[in-house]
Amino acid sequence: MPGQYDVAFIGGGPGGYNGAIRAAQLGLKTAVVEKTATLGGTCLNVGCIPSKALLHASARFEEAVRHFPAIGIRAELTLDLPAMMNHRAKTVEGLTKGIEFLFKKNKIDWIKGTGRIAGAGKVAVTLTAGGEDQLDAKSIVIATGSEVMKIPGVVIDERRIVSSTGALTLPGVPPRMIVIGGGYIGLEMGSVWRRLGSQVTVVEFLDRITPGMDAEVSKQFQRILTKQGMAFKLGMKVVGADVSSSGVKVKIEPAAGGAPETLEADVVLVSIGRKPHTAGLGLEAAGVAMDARGRIVTDGHYRTSAPGIFAIGDVIAGPMLAHKAEDEGMALAELLAGKAGHVNYDTIPGVVYTAPEVATVGKTEEELKAAGVEYRVGKFPFTANARAKTIADTDGFVKILADAKTDRVLGCHIIGPEAGNMIAEVALGMELGASAEDIARTCHAHPTLPEAVRQAAMGVDGRITQM
Amino acid sequence: MTEIRVPNMGESVTEATVAKWLKKVGDAVAADEPLVELETDKVAVEVNAPAAGVLTEIATGPGTAVKVGGLLGTISGSGGVVRPAPAAAAPAPAPRPAPAPAPAPVAAPAADRPLSPSVRRIVEETGISPSAIAPTGPGGRITKGDALAALEARAASPATPAVAAAPAPAAHGPRAADPREQRVPMTRLRKTIALRLKEAQNTAAQLTTFNEADMTTIMALRSEYKDAFEKRHGVRLGFMSFFVKACIAALKELPAVNAEIDGDDIVYKNHYDIGVAVATERGLVVPVVRDADHMSLAGLEKAINDFGLRARDGKLKLEELQGGTFTISNGGVYGSLMSTPILNTPQSGILGMHKIQERPMAIGGKVEIRPMMYLALSYDHRLVDGREAVLFLVRVKDFLENPSRLLLEV
Numbered sequence: 061m062p063g064q065y066d067v068a069f070i071g072g073g074p075g076g077y078n079g080a081i082r083a084a085q086l087g088l089k090t091a092v093v094e095k096t097a098t099l100g101g102t103c104l105n106v107g108c109i110p111s112k113a114l115l116h117a118s119a120r121f122e123e124a125v126r127h128f129p130a131i132g133i134r135a136e137l138t139l140d141l142p143a144m145m146n147h148r149a150k151t152v153e154g155l156t157k158g159i160e161f162l163f164k165k166n167k168i169d170w171i172k173g174t175g176r177i178a179g180a181g182k183v184a185v186t187l188t189a190g191g192e193d194q195l196d197a198k199s200i201v202i203a204t205g206s207e208v209m210k211i212p213g214v215v216i217d218e219r220r221i222v223s224s225t226g227a228l229t230l231p232g233v234p235p236r237m238i239v240i241g242g243g244y245i246g247l248e249m250g251s252v253w254r255r256l257g258s259q260v261t262v263v264e265f266l267d268r269i270t271p272g273m274d275a276e277v278s279k280q281f282q283r284i285l286t287k288q289g290m291a292f293k294l295g296m297k298v299v300g301a302d303v304s305s306s307g308v309k310v311k312i313e314p315a316a317g318g319a320p321e322t323l324e325a326d327v328v329l330v331s332i333g334r335k336p337h338t339a340g341l342g343l344e345a346a347g348v349a350m351d352a353r354g355r356i357v358t359d360g361h362y363r364t365s366a367p368g369i370f371a372i373g374d375v376i377a378g379p380m381l382a383h384k385a386e387d388e389g390m391a392l393a394e395l396l397a398g399k400a401g402h403v404n405y406d407t408i409p410g411v412v413y414t415a416p417e418v419a420t421v422g423k424t425e426e427e428l429k430a431a432g433v434e435y436r437v438g439k440f441p442f443t444a445n446a447r448a449k450t451i452a453d454t455d456g457f458v459k460i461l462a463d464a465k466t467d468r469v470l471g472c473h474i475i476g477p478e479a480g481n482m483i484a485e486v487a488l489g490m491e492l493g494a495s496a497e498d499i500a501r502t503c504h505a506h507p508t509l510p511e512a513v514r515q516a517a518m519g520v521d522g523r524i525t526q527m
Numbered sequence: 528m529t530e531i532r533v534p535n536m537g538e539s540v541t542e543a544t545v546a547k548w549l550k551k552v553g554d555a556v557a558a559d560e561p562l563v564e565l566e567t568d569k570v571a572v573e574v575n576a577p578a579a580g581v582l583t584e585i586a587t588g589p590g591t592a593v594k595v596g597g598l599l600g601t602i603s604g605s606g607g608v609v610r611p612a613p614a615a616a617a618p619a620p621a622p623r624p625a626p627a628p629a630p631a632p633v634a635a636p637a638a639d640r641p642l643s644p645s646v647r648r649i650v651e652e653t654g655i656s657p658s659a660i661a662p663t664g665p666g667g668r669i670t671k672g673d674a675l676a677a678l679e680a681r682a683a684s685p686a687t688p689a690v691a692a693a694p695a696p697a698a699h700g701p702r703a704a705d706p707r708e709q710r711v712p713m714t715r716l717r718k719t720i721a722l723r724l725k726e727a728q729n730t731a732a733q734l735t736t737f738n739e740a741d742m743t744t745i746m747a748l749r750s751e752y753k754d755a756f757e758k759r760h761g762v763r764l765g766f767m768s769f770f771v772k773a774c775i776a777a778l779k780e781l782p783a784v785n786a787e788i789d790g791d792d793i794v795y796k797n798h799y800d801i802g803v804a805v806a807t808e809r810g811l812v813v814p815v816v817r818d819a820d821h822m823s824l825a826g827l828e829k830a831i832n833d834f835g836l837r838a839r840d841g842k843l844k845l846e847e848l849q850g851g852t853f854t855i856s857n858g859g860v861y862g863s864l865m866s867t868p869i870l871n872t873p874q875s876g877i878l879g880m881h882k883i884q885e886r887p888m889a890i891g892g893k894v895e896i897r898p899m900m901y902l903a904l905s906y907d908h909r910l911v912d913g914r915e916a917v918l919f920l921v922r923v924k925d926f927l928e929n930p931s932r933l934l935l936e937v
Contacts (some may be wrong), residue, residue: 386759466672467645494643495671500643 065091067396068183068197069389070175070341073101075373075384076203077159079389086167086397091195092168093185095177098156099163101121101205103382106225107143109155111248112413113148114228119415120257125170129365131452137164139256141232146246147230176342177202181368184342199368202341202356205387206374211240213300214310214330220303221328224249231259234326240298240308242269244412246331247285251414253327254290261291261323263298265315265332270412274424274473276459281418283476284455301328304381336375351377364393384408407490411480416456419483422471422490424460434464438496442476444527445515446507453477458516460486460496467495467520471506478509485513531599536572536845537788543567544715545591545599556602563599564841568719570848571809571841576923578602590681590712591659645671651676683710716810727872732908735867735879738920740831740927742883742898745769748930760825766880767803768827770855772933773926774878775799775820778853781919783911784876784936785852793910802851802871803831805838806861812838814873815851855880865901875910878923879903 066081069076072094083090098105121144124137136484163170171185173193178184183200185193196470208223210216218226229250235258238322240263254260262269269285269292270278282292296312299320308328313320336355343350349357349365356371358365365373372392373385384403391401401455412418428435439455442448456476462469472486489499518524533543543565550562556576567573580602587599607865642650642657646669650657657669660677664670713721727733749764755765778785778799786795799820802813815836819827837843857884861905868879881901888897906916926933 463672466670466675468670468672491665492643493668493670495645497645497648497671498643501648 065089065169065195065197067091067199067201067393068093068175068195069201069203070177070183071203071205071373072096072099072159072170073203073205073385074103074383075205076101076201077163077389077391078386079201079203079372079393080168081162081166082390082393083396084168086334086393086399088393088397090168091162091171091197093171093173093183093195095172095174095188096255097188099159099170100152100156104155104159105152106228108382110148110152110228111224111245111252113151114144114252115172115413115415116247117144117147118252119186122255122415125369127452132323139233141256144470154291165201174340176340177346177348177369179346180366181302199370201362201367201389201392202338202343202364202371202375203373203385204341204375205385206338206380207337208330209333209335211298211332214240214298214302214328215301216330217303219299220308220326221330223330227253227327227329227331229262230327235259236307236327237261237326238263238308238323238325240310240328240330241332242266242271242292242294243331243333244410245291246272246329247412249329249331250290251288252283254288256294258327259291260289261383263293263296263310263323263326265297267295267296269294270418272424273410273418273420274459274471275426277418277420277473277475280456281412281414282368284416284475285414334380335373338375361395362388378401378405379408380408381408381410389460404491409480409487410481412488413480416452416453416476417474417476417479419479420472421483421487422469423461424471424473424497425459428470429460431473433470435470436464436467436520437461438495438516438521438524440515440524440527442512445512446526447509447511448477450507451477458512459480460499460513460516460520462496462520467497469494469496469499469517472513472516474513476512482510485510528583529580529602531574531577531593531602532575533565533593533597533599534572535595536565537568540567541595542715543572543593543595545587545593546571546714547589548585552585554582556580556582565593566715566809567845568715570812570845573842574599576602587656587659587843588654588681591656593658597658606773608929616757631704643671649674649678654823655681680712681725683712708825714809716812716847720810723872727870730872731870731875733870733905734908735903735905736913736916736920737865737904738902738924739918740768740900740902740924741888742900742927744928745930746866746883746898747851756825760829762825762828762832764824765828765831767825767831767855769858769882769927769930770878771801771803771816771819771827771831772824773923774801774853774855776926776933776936777919777922778876779820780922781911781915783915784906784919786875786910787852787873788875788907788910791874796852800850800852802854802874803834804854804856805835807841809841812843812848813851813854814843814847815849816836820918831861853877859879859883859900865903869902870907876908876916876919877905879905 066088068091069080070093076092077099080090080092123434132298151232160400173185173187175183175185177200181196183195185198187193195498203380214221216223224245233256237258237260238254239246239260239262242262246262250260250262268278269282295315297315298310298312300311302309307324308327310323310328311320346369347366348369351357355377358364358371358376362370362372370392372379372388387403391403394401407421409419409421438460439457443454448454459473461471469490496517515524515526546564546566548563550556558579559575561573562576563574564576581602582600584601587593655677660673662669663673753764782795786793795891798818800815800817801819802815804811805814816830853874854877856868856877857880858866859880863881865881866879868877870877883898883900885896886899887894902920904916904920
């Protein structure tokens, strides 16, 4: 299989596989080196996809148990966790197989093994099946993604103390669970197990959850999660964890200093973030420069400091999101094919797939204040949205931030049902330079949830009609 | 339905600004009747009706930038029934700045450049033409911000006809409390003037040399033959023709002043096309008297007179403003005693004429009162040496003081 390639991607995650497909479409001879048994990377195998399968299933379970009686449905319900896990596994299997099929269709070579850079234009591969191989490639793309960030004194064994990967495959519902880190992943996986019956406590170092998110949304989010039964310990530092046969004792102390306390749980999830996966790639020898946070330094065209070597996705700067990596992979493929690939980093949406979902795109109110931008706010609660009422899901609101002078949409923050789907409308608008008025004047079907987006856009000009 | 389009305005002119509409929507117009005035970098151009009919649409209001071939408006009918235009036809004698005519429905914007809903609303409400909005959005889209900015710019520009036509408000008396200042966009002509002058200062090594001329002889000559000259030639004998003649005679002796720098070459010109600066309400224009060395005094006076009249009416043709070899500027008509004119690049010399003032002069050891004029020659020192510049001015002075030398060519 080895030979001369136009481009070789190291890593078959969203960045690598989408980039490879785009490169192949553009006529480049393309290879992807992937060491795990399936393509799709963290996202498909142990990230976005399996967690969404469990989030969907657990949300339906909670809905059935807690909300069906209110809409006139009564039934005896029991949880069949193995079947739910099977749903998760089938989902992942179907999608990873799908990428394999796309590789064949586009004539992309999947080299099964661990790749590392072995000099200019050369990728050495330790084959999964045994043996060594070497590829020659005009361009080498590092798309190796990220790995779980660890806490000193808290050893992940994926049984009692788990990472996001282990949290997807717990053998039973733990009676008590501690989630360390109040970011996207912790709140999603915490939600899954809380719905299925766990007593979940989230410990966060900062004094708020989902740092970086619009503060108003963050606050509302925490309020709703608390109402659902999740407990929060904010401004707390984890200093150690002791595993015993009966569970885990987690020692925490106030981040600002003070008396320590001990929490007990059956399972602890460590989800304080992720860090670039760059070890063992031979980057230093190849002359690829990194920044202080261990990320590969690239220019606007994803070139590293070493000629012929590029990097995309979680290993470079920017949000660690599958769709960001995907866009970078495709943009790079286009650039390598001599076209004008480009990623607009101002319009990359971010979604937390809890219930309600939280979705954001563009600037937060805090960012606009800090930048001294004059803005106007339009806000509309789902309690006033007809569709939200009919589906008995009225928590949350839509918030649109627009330039005070030009009315251009600068940011949108939604907490509510289907927020992740609704944000796409605003992202498209922002990509086209839309004003809040443009959204307000666009006909939205009634009764739908996106009408709340429209009403919020009207609110920027103080002319909400449905409240 | 006949479209009124921006005509070809001459070489190198691709853009113009709508200065004012001479007709309102609903007005009946005859074929070839002037409809709208455009201002280009160089001159004002009148666009005439391509056909008889009724002006049914004004597509581009005052202040709008238009390109050659761009749509200005439409005329409908063949001059038959003059349909009173719906709204705009209401007796509105005040010079309205051609606002939104009957709200031209923009509902179906050009298929190739659809407008976003907010921009469509602004266009319909204000009548601003989408082509007058500079797009900054992705893919050349007009954003709402662009439309608002264009509106702001339009509001800031004065109601063009009213202000431009009114004589400059006298600046006497205490200044009104408000508005304390007024911001108006530069006209194209003003922008061009600014650009050209600065360009001249940036390229040429400019300096000015002075002299003075005793105008006694010319004034005597003039008063003696004034009436006969006018009777014979149908034009008044002024000073300008003498200056043109004197300059040409001096240019022939000092060819560097009639030359220009082109890259690494010096181009000496054996033709004498003299630009005569004329001040107009719109700004300074410099029409060129071609082959002035072949013209008589009467011919020069006629040509300059004609330029002056047409410049005031904004009717100079573009080609009349291009390609002089030397320029004469007369600040004297406004009373200037001395000035340092700026070169009209790429020319290398410009003569400044000034006011004739009686001054005590020492003539033959005695003080005499003489009508004197200071002369200034600004020149490009890269090309013209100080000696040549001074000699040029001395020659001009000689010819003016002894006009018979012009006749004898000595």
